[in-house]
Amino acid sequence: MSKIFSFLKPYRLHMAVALILMLVELVVELWQPLLMAKIIDEGVLKKDLNLVIYWGGVMLGVSALAFAAGIINSFYAGHASQSFGFDIRKALFEKVQSFSFSNFDRFSTSSLVTRMTNDVTMIQNTVFMSLRIMLRAPLLIVGGLIMAILVDVKLGLILAGVTPLLVLFLAWVRTRARGLFLSMQKNLDRVNSVLRENLIAMRLIKAFLRGKHEIGRFTDSNERLKKKTVSAFRLIEYTTPVLMLAMNAGILAVLWFGNIEVANGDIKVGEVVAIINYGTRITSALSIVSMIIMIFSRARASSQRIAEVFDTDIDLLDAPAALKEETVPFGKIEFRNVFFQYPGTKRPILENVSFTVKPGETLAILGATGSGKTTLFQLIPRLYDVTRGEILLDGTNIRDMKLDKLRRQIGYVPQDVLLFTGTVAENISWGKEDASKKEIIEAAKNAQIHDSIEKFPKGYESKIGQKGVNLSGGQKQRISIARALVRKPKILLLDDSTSALDMKTETNLLKDLYQYNCTTLIITQKITTAISADSILLLEEGKIKAAGSHSALLRTEPLYRRIYETQLEEGNQSYAEGFN
Numbered sequence: 093m094s095k096i097f098s099f100l101k102p103y104r105l106h107m108a109v110a111l112i113l114m115l116v117e118l119v120v121e122l123w124q125p126l127l128m129a130k131i132i133d134e135g136v137l138k139k140d141l142n143l144v145i146y147w148g149g150v151m152l153g154v155s156a157l158a159f160a161a162g163i164i165n166s167f168y169a170g171h172a173s174q175s176f177g178f179d180i181r182k183a184l185f186e187k188v189q190s191f192s193f194s195n196f197d198r199f200s201t202s203s204l205v206t207r208m209t210n211d212v213t214m215i216q217n218t219v220f221m222s223l224r225i226m227l228r229a230p231l232l233i234v235g236g237l238i239m240a241i242l243v244d245v246k247l248g249l250i251l252a253g254v255t256p257l258l259v260l261f262l263a264w265v266r267t268r269a270r271g272l273f274l275s276m277q278k279n280l281d282r283v284n285s286v287l288r289e290n291l292i293a294m295r296l297i298k299a300f301l302r303g304k305h306e307i308g309r310f311t312d313s314n315e316r317l318k319k320k321t322v323s324a325f326r327l328i329e330y331t332t333p334v335l336m337l338a339m340n341a342g343i344l345a346v347l348w349f350g351n352i353e354v355a356n357g358d359i360k361v362g363e364v365v366a367i368i369n370y371g372t373r374i375t376s377a378l379s380i381v382s383m384i385i386m387i388f389s390r391a392r393a394s395s396q397r398i399a400e401v402f403d404t405d406i407d408l409l410d411a412p413a414a415l416k417e418e419t420v421p422f423g424k425i426e427f428r429n430v431f432f433q434y435p436g437t438k439r440p441i442l443e444n445v446s447f448t449v450k451p452g453e454t455l456a457i458l459g460a461t462g463s464g465k466t467t468l469f470q471l472i473p474r475l476y477d478v479t480r481g482e483i484l485l486d487g488t489n490i491r492d493m494k495l496d497k498l499r500r501q502i503g504y505v506p507q508d509v510l511l512f513t514g515t516v517a518e519n520i521s522w523g524k525e526d527a528s529k530k531e532i533i534e535a536a537k538n539a540q541i542h543d544s545i546e547k548f549p550k551g552y553e554s555k556i557g558q559k560g561v562n563l564s565g566g567q568k569q570r571i572s573i574a575r576a577l578v579r580k581p582k583i584l585l586l587d588d589s590t591s592a593l594d595m596k597t598e599t600n601l602l603k604d605l606y607q608y609n610c611t612t613l614i615i616t617q618k619i620t621t622a623i624s625a626d627s628i629l630l631l632e633e634g635k636i637k638a639a640g641s642h643s644a645l646l647r648t649e650p651l652y653r654r655i656y657e658t659q660l661e662e663g664n665q666s667y668a669e670g671f672n
């Protein structure tokens with residue numbers, strides 16, 4: 093939590109000015125009832141018009157001062173709180189960027205989005221309100237009571253007797269409200285999560301006619317959010333009438349005893365009016381306090397959720413002894429007895445996996461769905477660290493390399509193609525920030541997408557996605573391959589990245605990859621792709637079932653032979669022969 097408060101440090105001056113101006117408003121507010129008492133007792137009752145005009149003028153003057161202080165206070169409070177929110181959002185974004193994949197597994201995407209938006213806005217507003225009214229309300233209560241006692245001890249003590257009971261009541265409300273608001277934010281996460289899934293999967297939902305089902309799912313989570321919000325706000329709604337009732341009873345008592353004291357000549361009428369004025373001001377300050385409790389309870393829940401993100405230990409950092417020298421790698425990859433288990437799961441996904449790929453060679457990885465192929469890929473750029481064993485690049489354990497140096501050598505084309513909002517050229521150069529137009533075109537040509545891009549209305553400058561060109565699955569795959577190729581990687585990881593390509597395009601692509609002279613690992617379901625590789629790895633339930641060249645596996649591995657025969661029967665014969 094202190095980490096969150098530290099974001100206020102750069103705005104100390106703004107906050108100090110805002111607080112001083114708020115104190116000016118407070119002093120004026122506490123002074124006004126006394127001025128009013130003076131006007132009544134010395135002006136109205138003694139029929140002295142000059143005094144009424146004089147003190148009336150003073151009252152107007154200080155009110156104008158308070159008004160100006162309020163406006164300038166809003167300006168400074170606004171600047172401090174908005175800048176505070178901006179800095180927290182930026183720091184959160186940077187923190188999330190540094191997350192490892194196991195860190196990501198701890199938070200759902202929607203929850204991170206809610207934390208970075210709604211939760212930050214919540215504490216940002218709290219800072220604004222604190223500088224604007226929050227501190228004023230408790231100070232007004234204490235100051236009002238002191239002033240009332242100074243005017244008349246007996247009547248002042250009546251007000252002072254009611255207030256502590258109400259403060260205790262508010263403390264109880266605060267404890268209850270915190271739990272309710274925390275659960276409200278969690279339910280907001282859920283609503284965002286369903287919404288996000290729906291927007292992403294809209295085509296699928298329409299194709300499967302699942303609209304009604306999804307509306308039901310959304311209504312369900314929306315209903316739960318509503319219930320939690322209602323119970324949180326109901327608690328706060330009960331608070332104000334209780335406060336009003338108690339304080340108005342106090343004011344009635346002041347009127348009753350004040351009446352007796354005025355009759356006895358112990359107090360003046362104006363002084364009774366002043367004490368009642370303090371009472372009404374304290375009452376409205378108490379109702380502000382109940383609102384403050386609501387805002388603070390929400391802000392505490394929000395800051396707790398933000399702190400959880402900041403407090404997440406990044407478990408994938410450069411080792412202290414990470415090698416500093418920038419050598420150009422050859423690209424030899426070696427897995428030595430690698431075991432891997434996802435954090436929080438019981439069963440190992442990879443078991444004792446060992447293999448070597450020589451520089452510039454291609455390894456195809458075949459295996460049933462869920463056999464651990466993608467997991468194996470993710471270990472190479474260290475999206476996750478191995479649980480046991482080691483992975484070496486040119487003989488160096490990748491854990492001893494600087495992360496950015498390792499990742500800079502790798503061109504990774506994930507299974508799920510993801511393109512960003514922007515032009516085709518921007519999407520390709522995303523792989524290499526300073527890529528020239530020539531390099532972008534070269535990568536696109538080798539990824540077999542150049543000709544298609546040329547046919548787009550604005551060529552490489554065509555926008556992708558909404559309001560831009562709509563791409564087929566195969567075109568998206570090839571743009572994401574071009575994005576990897578533009579880096580001229582030493583290691584290329586293709587995770588089922590040619591699945592949507594026709595055979596001719598795929599053959600051309602694989603042939604063109606040779607000029608990059610990079611070590612290539614291809615996950616594939618197609619035997620024809622595997623045949624083109626230098627060696628093949630057959631993965632079964634996280635273990636290496638067999639490894640070797642196509643011809644060796646065909647001779648020795650019945651499972652491989654079965655896959656080969658089944659797929660060739662489906663009509664790939666001529667293509668396969670072309671490679672042999």
Ligand SMILES: Nc1ncnc2c1ncn2[C@@H]1O[C@H](COP(=O)(O)OP(=O)(O)OP(=O)(O)O)[C@@H](O)[C@H]1O
Nearest residue numbers: 197434437441459460461462463464465466467468
């Ligand atoms: N983040 C994760 N946390 C826990 N388990 C996971 C995670 N990601 C994948 N798994 C599990 O690891 C196993 C292997 O998944 P992986 O994605 O590596 O398989 P795959 O061989 O690439 O499958 P496919 O061919 O379907 O893509 C699966 O049982 C999957 O449920």
